[in-house]
Amino acid sequence: xxxxxKKGVLxxxxxxxxxxxxxxxxxxxxxxxxxxxxxxxxxxxxxxxLKDEGYVxxxxxxxxxxxxxxxxxxxxSGRKEEHEQKEEWMRFAASVNALLEGKNNAAE
Amino acid sequence: xxxxxKKGVLxxxxxxxxxxxxxxxxxxxxxxxxxxxxxxxxxxxxxxxLKDEGYVxxxxxxxxxxxxxxxxxxxxSGRKEEHEQKEEWMRFAASVNALLEGKNNAAE
DNA sequence: CACAGTATCTTGCATTGCAAGGTACTTACT
DNA sequence: AGTAAGTACCTTGCAATGCAAGATACTGTG
Numbered sequence: 001x002x003x004x005x006k007k008g009v010l011x012x013x014x015x016x017x018x019x020x021x022x023x024x025x026x027x028x029x030x031x032x033x034x035x036x037x038x039x040x041x042x043x044x045x046x047x048x049x050l051k052d053e054g055y056v057x058x059x060x061x062x063x064x065x066x067x068x069x070x071x072x073x074x075x076x077s078g079r080k081e082e083h084e085q086k087e088e089w090m091r092f093a094a095s096v097n098a099l100l101e102g103k104n105n106a107a108e
Numbered sequence: 109x110x111x112x113x114k115k116g117v118l119x120x121x122x123x124x125x126x127x128x129x130x131x132x133x134x135x136x137x138x139x140x141x142x143x144x145x146x147x148x149x150x151x152x153x154x155x156x157x158l159k160d161e162g163y164v165x166x167x168x169x170x171x172x173x174x175x176x177x178x179x180x181x182x183x184x185s186g187r188k189e190e191h192e193q194k195e196e197w198m199r200f201a202a203s204v205n206a207l208l209e210g211k212n213n214a215a216e
Numbered sequence: 217c218a219c220a221g222t223a224t225c226t227t228g229c230a231t232t233g234c235a236a237g238g239t240a241c242t243t244a245c246t
Numbered sequence: 247a248g249t250a251a252g253t254a255c256c257t258t259g260c261a262a263t264g265c266a267a268g269a270t271a272c273t274g275t276g
Contacts, residue, residue: 001196001200002116002193002196002197002200003116003230003231003263003264003265004115004116004117004119004231004232004263004264005115005116005117005196005197005200006263006264007112007113007115007116007231007232007233007262007263007264008110008111008112008113008115008262008263009112009113009204010263010264011112011263012204012208013204013207013208016207016208016210017207020210024223024224025223025224025225026222026223026224027223032207035203035204035206035207036200036203036204036207038264038265039264039265039266040223040224040225040265041225041226041227041264041265041266041267041268042263042264042265044224044225044226045225045226045263045264046263046264048225049263063222063223063272063273064273065221065222065272065273065274066221066222066223066271066272066273066274067222067223067224067270067271067272067273068223068224068272069222069223069224070223070224085110086208088109088110088113089110089113089204089208092109092110092113092144093201093204093205095143095144096117096120096121096143096144096197096201097201098143099121099124099125099140099143099144100120100121100124100194100197102124102128111232111233111234111261111262112232112233112262112263114232114233115231115232115233115262115263115264116231116232118232118233119232132254132255133254133255133256134253134254134255135254146233146234147233147234147235148234148254148255148256149233149234149235149236149237149256149257149258150232150233150234152255152256152257153232153233153256153257154232154233156256157232171241171253171254172242173241173242173243173252173253174240174241174242174243174252174253174254175239175240175241175242175253175254175255176241176254176255177253177254177255178254178255
C-alpha cells in the first residue's frame with residue numbers, strides 16, 4: 001500500500017468514524033484497519049492534533065481487562081470539519097479518477 | 109484544496125497522462141491543472157525522480173517561440189508501473205469511500 | 217513467572233508538494 | 247531601445263504527516 005496515498009486521508013477517516021460513535025485510540029486503529037492499514041504511531045499524534053484544533057474532546061473510561069481507555073468525541077466544530085473534508089475528498093477523488101480515465105477536458 | 113491529498117497521487121497522474129501521449133514538463137502542469145492544482149516546483153523534481161527510477165526517458169525538441177522542450181516518454185517499466193499504481197489507487201479510493209460511508213464491516 | 221493482549225504514548229526518519237526564486241528565449245507594446 | 251508577458255526549464259529550503267521502533271503499564275493465561 002502506497003503510504004503517500006494516506007497523507008491527509010487518515011484524518012478524515014478518523015473524523016468519519018468518530019461521527020458515528022465515540023472511540024478510543026486503539027479501537028480506531030482496529031476499525032480503520034479493516035479497510036486501510038494504519039499504525040498506532042500514526043493515530044495518537046493525529047488524535048492529539050485533532051484535540052489541539054478543537055475537533056474532539058476526550059474522557060477516560062475504565063476497561064474490563066487492561067488500562068483505562070481514552071475516548072474521543074467529536075465537537076460541533078469537528079462535525080463541521082468532518083462534513084467539509086468529506087466533500088473535499090469526494091471532489092478530489094472524482095478529479096483524480098477523471099484524469100486517470102483520460103477525460104482530460106475539464107469542461108465535461 | 110488539501111495539499112496532503114495529493115501526496116503520491118500526482119505521480120500516478122503524471123504517469124497516466126504520459127500513457128496517453130508524450131509531454132514536456134510545462135505541458136504536464138497545464139494538463140493536470142485542468143483537474144488538480146499542481147505547480148512547477150512539484151513537477152520537475154517528480155519527473156527527475158521518474159527518470160531516475162527508469163519509468164521515463166527524455167528527448168529534446170525545438171519549439172516555435174521559447175526555449176526547447178524536454179519531452180518525457182514512458183518506458184515499458186513505466187507502463188507497468190502506471191498500470192499497477194492505477195489499480196492501487198482505485199482500491200485505495202474504494203476503501204476510503206467505504207469507510208466514509210460507514211460501511212465499517214470489511215467483509216462486505 | 218513469562219508471555220500475549222490491551223492500551224497509552226514519544227522520538228526520529230522518509231517522502232513529497234510548494235513557495236520563492238533564478239535562468240533564458242521570443243513576441244508585443246511603448 | 248527598453249520593458250513586460252508568456253513560454254520553458256531548473257533548484258533550495260520548508261512544512262506536513264505516516265511509520266518503525268521503542269517505552270510504559272495493566273490483565274489474564276499457560
